[in-house]
Amino acid sequence: MSSNSQKKGFGATIWDYLTTVDHKKIAILYLISGGFFFLVGGVEAMLIRIQLMKAGNDFLSAGTYNEVLTMHGTTMIFLAAMPILLAFMNAVSPLQIGARDVAFPFLNSLGFWLFFFGGVFLNLSWFLGGAPDAGWTNYASLALASEGHGIDFYSLGLTISGFGTLIAGINFLVTIINMRAPGMTYMRMPLFTWTTFVASALILLAFPPLTVGIFFMVFDRLFGANFFDVTMGGNTIIWEHFFWIFGHPEVYILVLPAFGIFSEIFAIFSRKRLFGYTALVFATILIGFYGFMVWAHHMFTVGLGPTANAVFALATMIIAVPTGIKIFNWLLTIWGGSISFTVPMIYAVAFIPSFVAGGVTGVMQAIAPLDYQLHDSYFIVAHFHYVIVGGVVLAILAGTHLYWPKMFGTMLSEKLGKWTFWFFFIGFHLTFFIQHFLGLMGMPRRVYTFGADQGWDLFNAISSVGALFMAIGVIILLVNVVMTVAKNERVGNDPWGDGRTLEWAIPSPPPFYNFAQTPLVRGLDPYWIEKMEGNKEGMVYAEPLGDIHMPNGSFIPFVISLGMFIASFGAMYFMDDKAWALPVLIGGLAITFGSMLVRSLKDDLGFHVTKEELIADNERIQREARALEGGKKGGLK
């Protein structure tokens, strides 16, 4: 069953990915689909910047512009940033804790396919009568007034993909609690695993409020309920609360794994253990904890009253403290180290000033009376792009370069990577820095046009030029990916040369069972410890070589998700009195529940990789490693 070595046909490869439950392949699926949606969201961003390039532009109509801005935000948050981070979580954290897979491989696959079908459903709105147009926040009064099915695509699509994310979060929680290798205590876990853990806890607690809110929205729009209908005694502010009780932790769901990636990078490329590891861990937990107590700072202007505003203002300010702790610990990690400016490290170094800028404007907005001016202006647009792009997207780009060899066994070009970096980084600051001032100059957000008499022309033009730079950077990245895949130059276990954690002790990409023998962890940065002690194997083992139990692949997750995808169309067109809607709704649900039933009734006990197969596989791996060494004398060095 050592499937890694065999060359397969195209059809067989597709089938393999449709049915895989291997966390490493699911990671690749997340990366590809998240990457695709990132490009879609990027195109939408470019449309926005073209429209706002000059005063009174008529490139997009008012209604289309609202659809584009809604889909840009929704796509980037739910369909690009989260899945790409989930790709890294899948690819790396089981390896970092010395596990052979996640706790629930079947659910892992189900989580991906639910996200995927939810995302596809949402984007089909473009072709089926119009995309959602009430902003990614989908405030209730506007959402209920919105004509067509755009908002229904939003609420049903996010329900499906939200299930997927929730499942993924639960899976990582269980995995990290239960599947750590012997000796991998909590306080020896790599920081990326820690942030995965805390972000998963946030997913578990934050997604249900969103699900409830969206559930109300679906019932209001499709089945005539009145949760948000003011004329019937409903209340639209409730939606805002639900949304932001989810929405604020969501920011940390995105940014904590980003912090995790940067923590790994700072340690690796400074050749130094993370400074203040304990403080970094507790800061992560604190940020996650406070993340639930500050949602109303998105609602300072709603009219909650001075007491609520003051309390939430102070609570919000407190978050600056653990965030500051992180920044200073990173700085002290590189202090006294030996910094190698590889592409991942350049991103990490660029992240610090970018994120500090986003952080300080966050504190400014925590000052409630000042926020009355900043809220819903371009200042806010600048702020959250500094946090999301300056934090999360830089981490995604850094992580792509850092983990590409571990995921695919090849290295992205450093040279092209630096080109991408400079275009993207300069473009990013050019686009968004000036937007702070646009906001202060009175420009509200989400406006499809502005008059020439408002004094905003020049800064908007500069901002649009910056967006072009970012687009060029992304295009160079694509070229880089294509060239790397075409060249297919294989790399060894530790291509960066200074890996510290377990994933760098095993081949790139790892065999499907990850570890032939479960490692024994003797401290923080286990691989570094073994390297420093001259252990050529890079690991000590906690068990003798023996048979390994692995799960079988399954097509059922795909079918369950497909059933929900089909049922959504039935639910959506039910209100239009389409005769086929009800059968489609019932049929879709039948597919979903039927396949769940099959899964429940049919025993699938998995299979064993025998000791002999493992030995044979190991010899092959050794042989390939030797060939690689002989070929070009190691990776980077």
Place this chain on the structure above:
Amino acid sequence: MMKGPKKWRLFALMTALLVFLSGCGREEISTLIPAGKVAQDQFNLLILSSIVMLFVIVVVTIIYVLAIVKFRRSKVGEDMIPEQVEGSARLEFIWTAIPIVLLLILAVPTVYSTFDLADVTAMDAQDEDGAAENLTVNVTGKLYWWEFEYPEQEIITAQELVVPTGERVYFNLIAADVKHSFWIPSIGGKLDVNPENVNTFYLEFDKESSELEEGVYFGKCAELCGPSHALMDFKVKTLNREDFDAWVAAMQEEQAAPTETVAQEGQEIFEQSCIACHATNAAGAAPGVGPNLTTFGDRNTIAGFMEHDEETLKNWIADPQQYKPGNLMPDPEEINNGEPFSDQELDALAAYLMGLKVEE
């Protein structure tokens, strides 16, 4: 007490600041050129927090630049293995404590100002005669225009808010349809206009708007409310108390009928087609389906954002959806027996509407 030279220095400083700031947007709309107590308080908070944050940025930058310059691998040697430092409790304490102190510096004015700006206790105060001591304006946000009702004065206007300078003006805000947000950047921060509850706050207007280049402050809707959200502008005219009283008195009077024949024809068409939604009498009028047009001729814009001339007005009436997509004003065909307005009818309507004035 301030002496001459010191005063002069302060004045020079203020002028320099003003010149610097005039590069930061237009006086009519920029939060950086505050023209009232509320905006001024918020601007002061902006400056205070910027200074504190600048301090943070400088500290981070110094450590950051030193670190990436001093510890590059090319400088410390290819094979150097750095000491694996675990951390430092003292440093952790320092960078926990200092930010807390900085936040406390910000927290005190934040809490004070939050309560101060929400203080509307004087709103219903009455003098000995039972008349309200303060001006209150009821604002209603509608798709995509603003209605301003002065309950005490029993007048209604739309699209251009007229207020006195130098006193506190209280506002009640509510939305008639979807959520909006009421924002006059140079006067003070925004407050949401919710469909389910009345929000209340106050603003102060320091300067007469006639001193501005455009003659009015710019107001905005700050909450996405549909396709024409970007066009849901209003204007603010600030008058000294005397002029304001005169304006109110003029509004309360019965408006004179037009004298020109063209305008009279326009009035006839208006009374057949438009009057169902648009009132032309500010006094005692009920909230309208469409904007009250009593002051139409005095206004600075058409539909809140377009040039105030007859040509634009005629285009607007002939095809409102083209200029403000999604607005609720019917096309001419719906109100004119299935026919578009002829050029002649449009001329007449424009002449009539432009003649609707309360100011001389």
